[in-house]
Amino acid sequence: MSLNAKKDVTPIADGFSRPNQTAPTDWSAYSSAYDLLSMHNPAYQALMQDFSAFFATIEVPQRIYDVGGGTGNYTEIAARAYPGSEIYLIEPDTSMIRSARSKLAAYDNIRFHNLALEDVKGTDACDLVICVHALYAMPEQMQRLGDLHRLLKPGGYLYLIDLGRRMNVADWRKYLFSELRRRHGLIGALRIFWQGREVAKQNKAICEAQESGTYWMHSAAELVSAVRNAGFEIISQKTVYRGYSDLLVCRAK
């Protein structure tokens, strides 16, 4: 498999490359608090449980890509479940991938690639592509769905979760605070909220990028239609993440 970057990218210290672009969300700033709030967010935890349950429905995938893998939470579930498989975490943000590298250092079956999806080469290479809450933030999402399809062998699986609805920051703040307060009491909730304040800031940036049309907002039906147009068969579909996101399990035709 080739994971070479295209030419219009800047080499960086770790030998891989990332594109020259500024994202509406400061994913680097987000990375510092990402895992803290994710671990305290029952809606995020429910997504990870769904993902683990998905493995019972498929044969062992030999090669797996986690595209927009962030701090590596889905990569870790896959690496633990499939110690004999090759797992590639594809992530353009340097801070996000640094967190992933340090967290997952004990696994010898993970390769880290500091790249955006649009800079990943490789065709018919893998059995499973994971893409969770990243597609909406990518440029030209229809072409990116084509890229995800290109990476897969015919019959390979795409495990796709995408944020489709407007990120209502006040609603999430209320939800998370009440969950934290229930589990950790008022002082504990306030402390975690303060430590995770960057997440609220970046969620606001996500909302603004959605409203300006930079990030993709879609209904479940619109995502289904786009995924089908990219050459996938849809195996299952459900609304997740408190109604904000869609989960599609698909196979490449």
Ligand SMILES: C[S@@+](CC[C@H](N)C(=O)[O-])C[C@H]1O[C@@H](n2cnc3c(N)ncnc32)[C@H](O)[C@@H]1O
């Ligand atoms: C909300 S995080 C999700 C991280 C992880 N998948 C998870 O669910 O925990 C979105 C990630 O998408 C990444 N991303 C943004 N644009 C991308 C692109 N063009 N190609 C690949 N990943 C991208 C960001 O850097 C960020 O780490």
